[in-house]
Amino acid sequence: MAKKEKKEIVNLGHGVGRRKSAVARVYLREGNGKITVNGKSVEEYFVDAISVFTVKQPLVLTETADKFDVIITVVGGGIAGQAGACRHGIARALCEEDNDAYRSALHAAGFMTRDPRMVERKKYGQRGARRRFQFSKR
Template sequence: MATKKTEKQHANLGKGTGRRKTAVARVYLREGEGNITINGRKVEEYFGNPLYVYMVHQPLEVTDNNNKFDLVINVTGGGPTGQAGACRHGIARALVEHDEANRPALHANGFMTRDSRMVERKKFGQPGARRKFQFSKR
């Protein structure tokens, strides 16, 4: 007889979707002691560069929630800079969903604003987005 597999359900205190360039991060805020997991790996292991780890921790430091919550983040698309920015945006949104009192501090530091800068598309008849082929007079 097959045994039914029981999974432990985690109560999400807040959810947030962060975006930057082409990266999208889904953030789940849970009770815990400050563990951050990105795509099943620790944040230091996922982002080798300490700058990106710092970017992910910024919203927690500003709101003084460093060791209060566990964060589970699923991030797709883009490169490391875009993914770190998307994680930061998603964490800020999740913290505001959990406690609205966090909004002024996060907004003042620019974590609630989606950075809308994206790569401009390449146009036809040109080698790149802005670059033109060299003009030949003769």
Template structure:
């Protein structure tokens, strides 16, 4: 009789949802060696800009857990900057969900706060959010 292959079940240590502008990132924290996968791609290849990669890794550097956990991130909406900020927020939340001792250092660094700045909506009868049509005296 053929032996059934044992499936190695992946256990999520923590889960966090991060938001920034119009981007939403779902972060799954797993035991590992520091690999960060965003939408099926490595973090360096997903964000071509090293500054955005630095932003994503900031919570791990602050808590000294760069080589301790793997991150699986699904991010949708927004642009590269908003997505990087959403990933940072989600990673911070996932770390705190796993271990509450990380909260003080992440909170003082400002990674636990959702940056609520969003693009102002365009109003009707105007060319932009704040821009008005040119005034004509005659």
């Protein structure tokens, strides 16, 4: 009875992407272009086409869509925030894999920049972040 050899998984690059309150951990592996998000395919996880397009943008720009398998774990936020976090993480992982070839193109497209826009916190004495309670003179 022969022992099964354990196949070692080698991550070529990894990156952490953030957008709004979503955080995505991205791992690049040798493969044929399969993108997995939280154990599901990207089309199954992000049901709308815009989010799927957003996630794939860095791979299409660098022409590596069929060169790597991408494994993503994303938590927090909503659909748009998670898609943006995945895009940011994939761009960072690609730069870690081959910095010279991809960084300038990804930076010029704006994929390396973390979008700082967050939901403004609610203030006390107000109905929302900026909305006041209705003023009554009498």
